[in-house]
Amino acid sequence: MxxxxxxxxxxxxxxxxxxxxxxxxxxxxxxxxxxxxxxxxxxxxxxxxxxxxxxxxxxxxxxxxxxxxxxxxxxxxxxxxxxxxxxxxxxxxxxxxxxxxxxxxxxxxxxxxxxxxxxxxxxxxxxxxxxxxxxxxxxxxxxxxxxxxxxxxxxxxxxxxxxxxxxxxxxxxxxxxxxxxxxxxxxxARDTPNFIGNRIGVFSILATMHHTAAFGLGFDTVDALTGPAIGRPKSATYRTADVVGLDTMAHVIKTMADTLPNDPWHAYFKTPKWLEALVAKGALGQKTGAGLYTKRGKDILVLDLQAQDYRASAGEVAPEIAAMLKEKDPAAKFAALRGSAHPQAQFLWAVFRDLFHYSAFHLADIAETARDVDLAIRWGYGWSLGPFETWQAAGWKQVAGWIAEDIVAGKAMSAAPLPDWVFDGRDGVHGAEGSYSPAKNAKLPRSALPVYRRQRFPDPVLGERSDPGETVFENAGLRAWHDGDGVLVASFKTKLHTVDDQVLAGLQEAVACAERDFRGMVIWQPREPFSAGADLAGALGLLQAGDLKGFEAMVADFQATSQRIKYALVPVVAAVRGLALGGGCEFQMHSARTVAHLESYVGLVEAGVGLLPAGGGLKELAVRAAQAAGPGGDVFAQLKKVFETVAMAKVGTSAVEAKELGLLRAADVVAFHAHETLHIARQQALVLAESGYRPPLPARRIPVAGDVGIATFRMLLVNMLEGRFISEYDYEIASRIATVLCGGEVDRGALVDEDWLLRLEREQFVALAQQEKTQARIAHMLKTGKPLRN
Missing domain, CATH: 3.40.50.720 (NAD(P)-binding Rossmann-like Domain)
Known part of the structure; x- marks a missing residue:
């Protein structure tokens, strides 16, 4: 069957x-x-x-x-x-x-x-x-x-x-x-109460609660210690409980107590008094406005058990502990935590020790392999490493010895012995050949189900190796490689995959190489994001150094790269996941097709930093508006939809929304699994190649909305300005965007070509970039990661 x-x-x-x-x-x-x-x-x-x-x-x-x-x-x-x-x-x-x-x-x-x-x-x-x-x-x-x-x-x-x-x-x-x-x-998962994710995840929360009290730490201090500082989500422990709902938390703990009577840690499966009290008075966390945390005005307050009241939340990691947690070598980090007399260090060691102890003790009854536990915790709780990966990275034998010492000394939460396999001479549970299964007493490889062939690089666990493919060429910004299937893959090497001159040079070389030796090309990144856009720091540097020629050349080079992608003689497919902003969005707009993971955030966000899209994005929107309007149609009506998207720097919060905003095309593909985007994009490139792909013919007669369109957009903007929806500087940026989209101060219905629109883009972009307010916006974004509305 x-x-x-x-x-x-x-x-x-x-x-x-x-x-x-x-x-x-x-x-x-x-x-x-x-x-x-x-x-x-x-x-x-x-x-x-x-x-x-x-x-x-x-x-x-x-x-x-x-x-x-x-x-x-x-x-x-x-x-x-x-x-x-x-x-x-x-x-x-x-x-x-x-x-x-x-x-x-x-x-x-x-x-x-x-x-x-x-x-x-x-x-x-x-x-x-x-x-x-x-x-x-x-x-x-x-x-x-x-x-x-x-x-x-x-x-x-x-x-x-x-x-x-x-x-x-x-x-x-x-x-x-x-x-x-x-x-x-x-x-x-095996049919045991709470399965894998919640069995281990909730135990970790219970252990954290137990040690919070034992070491006399505040809820906010524990959240500072158990969040990003140890590779876990910002909501850490107690904020997570508030988000989930304290009543839900109490219910889950009760379920564990009722269904796991023989668990050696059963004594700890009870709702702390403070949690009972909060639930009793209806302070259930975020959904009721108060729980372990509450907001008064703009201030976040945290519950202080000693004072029986809320106080300002100021939980901080002690400087010497912060230094330990920044240590790159996990073995040195764990040795420092275990050796320190500081209560924060002792707390962290205790929480990890009991988590490792519990995970090893129960592995055989809840899961087939250690991989299942680590992936369940990473995918279900958002940790960067699962419990077994963390232990293995810290030095398996050394940590196992310490846990055993603590069990004998009565410091661990349970006296249950660690299983024998922990001490069989191993250095961990994950390796190139697979992950340890206590039932089979062997390392088992990943599933061979055909669906997993679609994941060229599955989410790896510690110690797994993947073949990186054969490099064709690379520079400081980009690596081009292939797997022998006739498709060249270009992957950026910059931070957040921003676009700098090396990426631009690399893309142009990759397209030439793909035309010469391959049937298609895919732009794909091994990790999110797809691209956060142009390298703003580099651009700001050129401006501040007064190198206007260098700045103008960079913009022209960006546009030339987009056009090179659009008019490549082989199909170029963009495989998008995570952020595709600014220039990242423009590259996918110029590709023959985009394959976007559902959870992609696509947007032309330049207005937020006082600029306008100038990697060919506005030109492309003007061309698409003309095509959608058809001969003699109303181009302005088509532009209205996209103008607001660009002027307000709107971002589609899913690939489906990006289609509605006009940033993805109807024929672009939405992929549901992030690790399948590369496979789907390569298939799309091959299908297009097999179908006798030719690039589009250059758009030489593009009807534009002209001066009438610009004037109409300005009227809309005046209303927004008077209603205080936008600032005066937003008005200026938006009018320049309107100028490019409408093809400049020409007659309505005038015919222009792509070069005309690209020149308009460049001129308006360079003019904005020289304004003090734009440079202030760029500097603010680089410093804080948030837009400045000046």
């Missing part, structure tokens, strides 16, 4: 926070989705589901890639809509975490589930086998757990939990669908 899961239509049962957002992500991915909930007491029987769908547009971060997609989700209820299940290929149950409720629902829907359909429960910790037991015999092979992390659009992790009766082919089909169609990182 084929293990391909064909999903034409899906159903999500339960329109709560998770269910509605899972339905949103399925819809983002182009899956026709029905969202079920209980029948409403009065009015439209689908009222509950309808309300949840309407609410999707109000949530932040946005669950829908475009607000317009809400209309595609079909609402239904269990009383009158169960017949709809018969047309569904995938049914995901996401109702409240109560075994009896879930089992009742399964009994109710079972007669309506199609004989080929897959049924999955999005439970965060209930027993998958216990749920499978109530299903009819014929449905059990097609049932498993699939645990999405919240919010499901943005969290990469999806845990797959087979029941004893699940068919292997069903799991492979679902894994393939989750990976490519929904863009998830799939990890298999």
């Amino acid at each position: 084929s293990n391909k899961l064909l999903v034409r239509r899906a159903a999500v049962l339960g329109a709560g926070v998770m269910g509605a957002q899972i339905a949103a992500q399925l819809t983002n991915a182009g899956v026709d989705t029905v969202l079920f909930d209980l029948a409403a007491k009065d009015g439209d029987p689908n009222g509950v589901a309808l309300k949840a769908i309407a609410n999707l547009g109000k949530l932040s971060p946005a669950p829908l890639a475009s607000k317009a997609l809400a209309a595609s989700i079909a609402p239904a209820n269990y009383d009158t809509g169960l017949a709809l299940l018969q047309g569904c290929d995938l049914v995901i149950e996401a109702i409240a975490e109560r075994l009896d409720w879930k089992q009742d629902l399964y009994r109710r829907i079972a007669p309506h589930v199609a004989p080929h359909a897959v049924l999955a429960s999005n439970t965060s910790g209930l027993g998958i086998n216990a749920l499978a037991d109530v299903l009819p015999e014929q449905l059990r092979p097609r049932f498993c757990g699939v645990h999405f992390f919240n919010p499901p659009r943005y969290m990469h992790l999806a845990e797959l939990i087979p029941a004893r009766t699940t068919d292997a082919a069903v799991l492979e089909g679902l894994e393939t669908f989750l990976t490519t169609a929904l863009g998830k990182g799939v990890v298999y």
Whole structure:
């Protein structure tokens, strides 16, 4: 039997926070989705589901890639809509975490589930086998757990939990669908409470809470210690609890206490008194406006347990601890933390020690390999390294010895011994050949499922090596390489993949090389972002040194590079993920096609630094407006949409939104898995090449909106200026943008060519760059990373 899961239509049962957002992500991915909930007491029987769908547009971060997609989700209820299940290929149950409720629902829907359909429960910790037991015999092979992390659009992790009766082919089909169609990182978990991510992640939070009290540290100090300082998200520990909801936190801890009575750490699975007190008085964190933190005016206050009140949040890492954490060598860092008498260092060592101890002790029962644990924690909790990677980097044997000493000395949270495999002479659990599996007592390679061939560079764990491909040439800004498939790949080497003269020279050489020796070319970066745009620091340096000629030459070179991409004799495809701003956006606009990861942030943001797009971006928008208007059509009407996008420096917060803003084209491809963008882009380049690709003919007769267009845009701007929506300097920048988009002070409908528009771009850009206010905006952006509105 084929293990391909064909999903034409899906159903999500339960329109709560998770269910509605899972339905949103399925819809983002182009899956026709029905969202079920209980029948409403009065009015439209689908009222509950309808309300949840309407609410999707109000949530932040946005669950829908475009607000317009809400209309595609079909609402239904269990009383009158169960017949709809018969047309569904995938049914995901996401109702409240109560075994009896879930089992009742399964009994109710079972007669309506199609004989080929897959049924999955999005439970965060209930027993998958216990749920499978109530299903009819014929449905059990097609049932498993699939645990999405919240919010499901943005969290990469999806845990797959087979029941004893699940068919292997069903799991492979679902894994393939989750990976490519929904863009998830799939990890298999055993059917144990809380699976992998939350079992280890919540334990880490409990250990942190325990040691916070033991070392007498403030919540804000612990957040300063357990955030980016150790490679974890800014929200660290207690801020994360506030965001998740303190009631949810208390519920998860209670679940661990109830379901893991024999865990050697069970004594710590209890809600701290302060957490009980906050929940009792309704201070549940961010959703109620107060929890461990609260805001008064602009100030962030933190709960002080001694004073039983909020105080100014000032938690800081002690200077000597900050110095230890900056140490590049992990072994030296851990030795310093363990050896220090400072309470902050002792706290950090204790938190890591107990996390390592717990992870090693439970590895065999919760997962097949150490890789599954590390990836689950990285993808589900946003850590830069998982627990086993951190331990291995710090020196496996040395750290294992220290943990063992602490267990004997009674300093560890539990007296449970470390498993024997920890001390079998190994230097870690990950290596080039794979990751350690206690069950097989061997290092196992990654999955050989065909879907993973689409990931040329999968997210690596420590110690994994990947073949970098064969270098064709490289300079200080760019490396061009290939895999022998006829497609040249150009990857930038600059910080944030900004564009400097070396990148421009490298791209021009890469295009020439691709035309000569390859069938196509892809611009792709091994890590996000795609490109944060032009190298502002270099540009500002030229201006401040008074080298106007050098500055003008750089702008002309940028435009020439964009045109070289557009008119290359082989297709150039841009593979975008993360930020594609300014010049980065312009390069993809000039490529034959763009493949953009769903979570791409695309925008022409030059106005924010007092400039306008001059890498050919405005020229390209003017050309597209003329093409869209057609012969004798209204060019101005087409320009209106994009003018606001550029003048307000709007950024599409998804690839779908970037299409709506006119920054991506209708034919551009949206990819859901970040690690598949290179594969898809290469396939697109080959398809275009196979189809007999020729670059577009030069646009020599472009009708423009001219002086009438410019005057009309200025009227719109005057209204915004009078309404105080923009500053006087914003008005000046926007009028210059209008001037270029409309083709300059020429008659309406006049015909110009691309060179004319490029010259206008350059002139207006260079004029703005010489203004004091623009230079102040650039300097402010470089210093603070935020736009200055002067």
